[in-house]
Amino acid sequence: IVGGVKTVSHELPWMVRLTKLGNFYCGGSLIADRYVVTAGHCVASYIDGAPAEPAATRGPVRNYKVLSPEKVVLEIGGYKLKKDERDVIKRPVERIILHPDYDVFLSDGVLIQRNDLALLEFQPVEFSEKILPICLPPQDSDIRDGTIVMVSGWGSTNQETLSNPQTSLPKVLMKTALKKIPFDDCRSNENIEQFFKPVNGFSSLNVICLMGDDTDSCRGDSGGPGSVLTAQGHFLIAIVSWGVGCNQPDFPAVYTRISNYIEFIRSNTQDGYFLPS
Numbered sequence: 001i002v003g004g005v006k007t008v009s010h011e012l013p014w015m016v017r018l019t020k021l022g023n024f025y026c027g028g029s030l031i032a033d034r035y036v037v038t039a040g041h042c043v044a045s046y047i048d049g050a051p052a053e054p055a056a057t058r059g060p061v062r063n064y065k066v067l068s069p070e071k072v073v074l075e076i077g078g079y080k081l082k083k084d085e086r087d088v089i090k091r092p093v094e095r096i097i098l099h100p101d102y103d104v105f106l107s108d109g110v111l112i113q114r115n116d117l118a119l120l121e122f123q124p125v126e127f128s129e130k131i132l133p134i135c136l137p138p139q140d141s142d143i144r145d146g147t148i149v150m151v152s153g154w155g156s157t158n159q160e161t162l163s164n165p166q167t168s169l170p171k172v173l174m175k176t177a178l179k180k181i182p183f184d185d186c187r188s189n190e191n192i193e194q195f196f197k198p199v200n201g202f203s204s205l206n207v208i209c210l211m212g213d214d215t216d217s218c219r220g221d222s223g224g225p226g227s228v229l230t231a232q233g234h235f236l237i238a239i240v241s242w243g244v245g246c247n248q249p250d251f252p253a254v255y256t257r258i259s260n261y262i263e264f265i266r267s268n269t270q271d272g273y274f275l276p277s
């Protein structure tokens with residue numbers, strides 16, 4: 001997160017880290033005692049390097065492989081970003097359920113992600129003050145344009161562009177407040193409109209655009225939550241998906257719209273997930 005603030009310890013008890021070979025690389029959200037929601041691109045690897053932009057008419061693009069589940073180890077209940085944190089529960093992933101329509105392609109140097117979500121299944125964890133799930137919203141529900149969405153993660157805290165590949169990671173979980181911008185404003189924003197060609201299939205149904213005032217998500221925040229607090233609790237609204245660099249003025253970033261995928265989540269999780277009571 002660029003331009004965010006530190007969370008207090010265990011303020012966001014559904015926030016999960018994905019690690020590979022002991023290294024943190026993505027965020028995720030606990031939605032039940034044995035399921036995490038993350039970005040599809042956090043569990044996919046490209047077959048021939050960065051995938052090229054597909055042809056104008058296309059079906060599903062199968063240009064990636066799904067990681068072997070056991071290569072991904074979840075760190076649940078964490079706050080400080082270091083390996084020896086005492087109360088972190090580690091769980092190897094046992095099953096990866098990547099959305100069947102997930103795909104990725106390179107467009108003018110930007111990795112465009114579609115249907116960017118995956119479910120991770122693992123041996124159940126015990127809930128505690130430090131480990132609790134986030135609620136899912138009703139299928140197809142919307143938040144209003146202008147709604148403030150909290151985005152959190154252990155991702156890079158400095159501006160990343162193609163010319164500045166250095167990453168600096170924070171010591172603790174960070175959060176920031178971003179605003180949902182109207183989809184039509186996002187699609188027609190001069191900085192990113194090239195990625196919203198009709199053929200790419202983005203709509204207000206499958207993505208949400210968020211933008212901050214000198215703050216943004218960044219590398220490593222992918223897969224993590226954008227959430228909204230209501231009287232019934234925190235709801236997972238969005239997943240960090242893609243953008244053009246980080247924190248460039250007037251560059252909205254693109255997030256998976258969770259409420260479009262509730263039926264996918266329901267039908268692929270066995271003991272359900274959390275809805276408000």
Ligand code: 4AZ
Binds near residue numbers: 217220247
């Ligand atoms: C990334 O590389 C990434 N500012 C995530 C989010 C954004 C850009 C890049 C959006 O994981």
